[in-house]
Amino acid sequence: MTPGVFERVRDALLTPRPQAKVFGARQVARDWRLGRLSFAPACAMPDKPAWPDEPELLAPTQMPRRGRGSEHGRLAHWHALAHIEFVAMDLALDMAGRFGAEMGKEFVGDWLSVAADEAMHFALLSRKLERLGSCYGALPAHGNLWEAAADTAHDVAARLAIVPMVLEARGLDVTPGMIEKVRRSGDENGARILSRILDDEIRHVGFGTKHFLKIASNREIPPKTLCRNWCGNILQDN
Template sequence: MTSLAHACRNVLLTADPHAKVMAARAATRDWRLGRLDHRFDVAMPDRPARPTRPDLLPPNRMPKRGKVGSERSRIAMLHALAHIEFVAIDLAYDCAGRFGAGFGPAFADDWMQVGAEEAMHFALLSRRLRALGSAYGDLPAHDGLWEAAEETAHDVMARLAIVPMVLEARALDITPATVERFSKAGDLNSARMLGRIMKDEIRHVAAGTRWFVSAANRAGFDAPEYYQILVNRHFRGSLKPPFNDSARSQAGLTREFYAALASSRLICTL
């Protein structure tokens, strides 16, 4: 029987966006159907395979997107979000394949489901870009999300603290305003799609928070205090309001985790 690690590695090593979506769906389906053994016999790659497009630039060289009122700026925003979701596919399967040996099958259940949902989000955004006369890869993107993965590749608690509990949680903060801007611009299709994606992202942050708290309790750490230590140690950006406290709370990420960090750090939005 094929191992879970092998299936996760296959997703990571698939470069073509459409093929990666298909590989992600197949891996999660096979896991649900019991076709994958909870075995970790291969290592995850240091970096996932990437398509030739988009061009990846340092964050400080990314062109400004401007206001969402114009179609051009909305396409730029949707492209940036599509890239985030594309990388998030790899982040989910890397989490399952890299760290799953330290947990029972329920850990894989969560991250394989997250991976399939990130693949769906990318497919939705890619389809919307095509409807607007563009495509994923037409604009440059940056590699900040995978840099966070490299920074936390050695420590599951650091990975959970930085990826779902900082980066994905930030999406909960900014998405409502983004939805409103798309709505005001008359792009209701995009607005509804982003609202749908946000509901899934609350569950993703919840999964990260739940497993972080579980690991902290198992190690005898105070979860909020250790979260703050890890964010200060591994996150290259910074945090400040406004926070979507309601959505964060739904995900179990209460203010005791992040409020103390907000007063001394500035936010870096990916």
């Protein structure tokens, strides 16, 4: 019997070890692309994915100060980025698994390809940390990154509005400046990693917008109104 895509997505979400989760995310994306998985049965996604014991997760107010410009500060910066990509991998898997059955095959394919990208971003940043003599998990990390997923688990439009269209889009705004800064510091390898990530993230925001517009049209609600329902305050803040 052909294995079901949603069960495989749930398995990847429930894999705690980072390397194994990277492998699981890339494998399910690949198997789906090659037509090796069936679109049924749907299955419930976990409220929270499984994560490793380390990094220790802290509230943003408890995070140690980075000491800008210092070696530790630079390490903390790469570690924070690795954590964002680790969570992004689960966010993309959860998008495909939680909303895929109602949204259809194209949606599943798009978000599984995003999950595979995020897995690659995380792998690149883990390798970067190792090159710097550290590893993912060596420092504490931001503990609130799953909140956006929990807050929007009830509605795919809310999830698309908040995660790809606000949070990931914000990343697009800050990354070019970050690339310049890293390059100026002489870290060409770091700048190349960030450029690669930026190219992929542009595509992710594009998927978010594409599916959000489709939902607005199906619900016969103007996209601006639908967007304002979910991210009006956030957009006004900027």
